[in-house]
Amino acid sequence: MRNITDVEDKIIARATERGVSIRDLTEGTAKIYQEDALALGNLPPTLEPRVTDTMPEIVAMIAKLVANNHAYVAEGHVLFDVASDADYGKLSRRALDEMISGARVEVAPYKKSPMDFVLWKPSHATMIGWDSPWGRGRPGWHIECSAMGEKHLGETFDIHAGGIDLIFPHHENEIAQSEGAHHGRPIANYWMHNGFLQVEGEKMSKSLGNFITIRELLAEKVFGGQQWHGKVMRLAMLGTHYRQPTDWTVERLLQTRATLMDWARLLHGTPATDDPHDEFLAALSDDLNTPAALAVLHGLFATARSNAADRARLKRTLNFLGVYNDEKDADFIVGQTIDAAAVEALIAKRIAARKAKDFKEADRLRAELTTMGVAIEDGPSGTTWKVMS
RNA sequence: GGCCACGUGGCGGAGUGGUUACGCAGAGGUCUGCAAAACCUCGUACCCCGGUUCAAUUCCGGGCGUGGCCUCCA
Structure with a gap:
């Protein structure tokens, strides 16, 4: 299963700006992603859920977190209460007090703790939004993955993968949400995080x-x-x-x-x-x-x-x-075509030169083939050629 | 500033408390008109400094370097 997060503030802003639906806007990028993955030989996922198709489950999960005292409502937002989760930080191996003393966390006045993160936030009347018990709004980043996982794979699934950069806060918050909604039962048995790419x-x-x-x-x-x-x-x-x-x-x-x-x-x-x-x-x-x-x-x-x-x-x-x-x-050599007939003709000329013991000419012909990106081999059953790698 | 990951032979890249993967490149040889291919042979590397140990690249501590994260803000 591969999640597509198609509800996100930048996407909403762009869709509004262009006057198109989220689906119309994201269909193209999703397709490019799918094609690229396929070109690399990755099998298509069995499921590819989207946030826009998971809104009822997202709302239900947030409601569950509120009911379980892991979330609270403040000024139209619903926030996850990190203090309610004794295990918070277990994946990224960070302690709450360390993160707060890291001093880069924005303190919003309606947050009980600066580390609390948004589950639901209000949308303007003119802004894309969905109805919820807390008013018209949209989900925060993180909750969509918890909800899609629960909907399609159940409370606990075996392996959760992702980039190493997502360990904190994304995966950490996913754990907090899913386990908070499921009475501590683990969201995943294994986590696999891939390292970064440099060029x-x-x-x-x-x-x-x-x-x-x-x-x-x-x-x-x-x-x-x-x-x-x-x-x-x-x-x-x-x-x-x-x-x-x-x-x-x-x-x-x-x-x-x-x-x-x-x-x-x-x-x-x-x-x-x-x-x-x-x-x-x-x-x-x-x-x-x-x-x-x-x-x-x-x-x-x-x-x-x-x-x-x-x-x-x-x-x-x-x-x-x-x-x-x-x-x-x-x-495996893409975008380079070699004129096989021309190659064969040069090889024939070289064979003739070799027969006549004109090795200087034979070597010249070999050099010409090399320039064309062709390597030749004189074997017991004749001369063969291949594209040079 | 805090936290996390990584640092291996010329290059790429596994792995391990002791007998030192693998690939590429390179060297020598057989072969070849010359080559190539194929085959054979050859590499005692593990960032630095301490510590633990009979023994550390492998465990522990410190340092240096590289990379990542530490902002949902309507």
């Missing part, structure tokens, strides 16, 4: 001018002067454990692409087994240790050349990982 050693930001989207990487030559295949990006990301920070570099993508092309040369057109490799699955089962899992695959690749069973197993496992589906090596 060429710097954080990605618009002001640094290195902000780059998946869409651009796929379709435009903005990173390293080329386009990048979704599966190359996927494998590149899998090379780092999810909790670690990752530096996104051209060098990394080039190296990953070369690896994937090596695999493709061996596996294209060969059969696959039914099940992925056991040791590979064992590595993934250990906190999703993808780098260790990839090490297993490298070992398999080493033996796969001379072992058809290993080849079939490797192919199935790569497919399971979502990085290979019988592509040819050149498929």
